[in-house]
Amino acid sequence: MTRHTTDIETIDSMPRGGPDASWLDRHLQTSRPEYLDRDDVPSRRKQKIAAYLDRAGERTGHHDYNAQLVVEQLFGIPNPRVLELGAGHGGLSARVLDLHPTAEVTVTDLDPASVADIEAGPLGHCPRATAEVVDATAIDAPDDSYDLVVFAMSFHHLPPSAAYRAIAEGTRVGKKLLVIDLKRPPAIVMALAFLLFLPAAVFLLTQSSPSAVAPVLHDAYISLLRSYSTSAFIALVAAADPTIAVEFLAARRQAAVVYTKL
Numbered sequence: 001m002t003r004h005t006t007d008i009e010t011i012d013s014m015p016r017g018g019p020d021a022s023w024l025d026r027h028l029q030t031s032r033p034e035y036l037d038r039d040d041v042p043s044r045r046k047q048k049i050a051a052y053l054d055r056a057g058e059r060t061g062h063h064d065y066n067a068q069l070v071v072e073q074l075f076g077i078p079n080p081r082v083l084e085l086g087a088g089h090g091g092l093s094a095r096v097l098d099l100h101p102t103a104e105v106t107v108t109d110l111d112p113a114s115v116a117d118i119e120a121g122p123l124g125h126c127p128r129a130t131a132e133v134v135d136a137t138a139i140d141a142p143d144d145s146y147d148l149v150v151f152a153m154s155f156h157h158l159p160p161s162a163a164y165r166a167i168a169e170g171t172r173v174g175k176k177l178l179v180i181d182l183k184r185p186p187a188i189v190m191a192l193a194f195l196l197f198l199p200a201a202v203f204l205l206t207q208s209s210p211s212a213v214a215p216v217l218h219d220a221y222i223s224l225l226r227s228y229s230t231s232a233f234i235a236l237v238a239a240a241d242p243t244i245a246v247e248f249l250a251a252r253r254q255a256a257v258v259y260t261k262l
């Protein structure tokens with residue numbers, strides 16, 4: 001584990017590629033919101049995107065893989081209390097409950113429609129699960145309420161000015177905060193990915209209904225541009241509280257960061 005300090009005034013303007021981002025990297029970012037973040041997008045459309053993400057998580061094995069990362073952090077805790085932030089569809093929490101027979105999970109999202117869908121689904125009937133609307137940057141819970149807080153594939157939705165608050169809040173209400181998110185590729189790879197992405201996008205748009213595929217493609221590319229680099233994850237925690245320790249887990253094609261308040 002390592003400790004770092006960052007000038008808090010610089011965090012709001014920090015590039016997604018971190019304080020040391022190259023010229024190209026600084027140009028490969030955007031403040032454009034995803035469909036999932038927009039208040040003017042109907043809930044039904046957002047729910048379709050969430051359902052697509054859930055299916056993709058199942059097919060690619062991401063839910064299982066991420067649930068395993070969560071369960072490893074619960075080792076040795078008899079009846080662990082877990083808070084999932086930005087759960088969207090709740091697929092990750094469902095897997096955690098499958099893998100860990102005594103874990104209790106509070107499944108949350110900022111979007112009330114997502115939480116209502118989670119409550120109406122299988123998690124709503126599970127005695128070890130509770131669903132709530134929670135803003136990751138202002139969590140309404142006492143200090144140390146949870147053994148682990150997990151924020152999966154959602155951290156990039158927050159600009160740096162909010163992301164560091166989510167780290168402070170997650171480590172306040174939980175003993176540990178596990179952030180799992182897109183791994184920001186090197187700038188040159190992102191630039192090339194955009195060139196490859198265009199023909200793939202055109203192909204996908206011709207294969208199914210454009211209104212169904214376009215928002216998912218849009219959000220996928222915006223997510224990549226908004227992903228944080230390793231140095232950004234470090235700068236964010238230093239702005240949140242320099243006494244929080246940061247550890248990068250070896251994770252398949254993803255960033256997996258454990259923040260622990262010492």
Ligand SMILES: C[S@@+](CC[C@H](N)C(=O)[O-])C[C@H]1O[C@@H](n2cnc3c(N)ncnc32)[C@H](O)[C@@H]1O
Binds near residue numbers: 108111
């Ligand atoms: C891409 S989805 C991720 C869903 C799910 N965790 C997954 O792994 O597929 C991002 C989610 O983050 C949520 N979100 C965005 N800002 C948030 C915030 N400040 N607090 C909590 N959730 C937030 C959105 O509502 C959305 O459901």
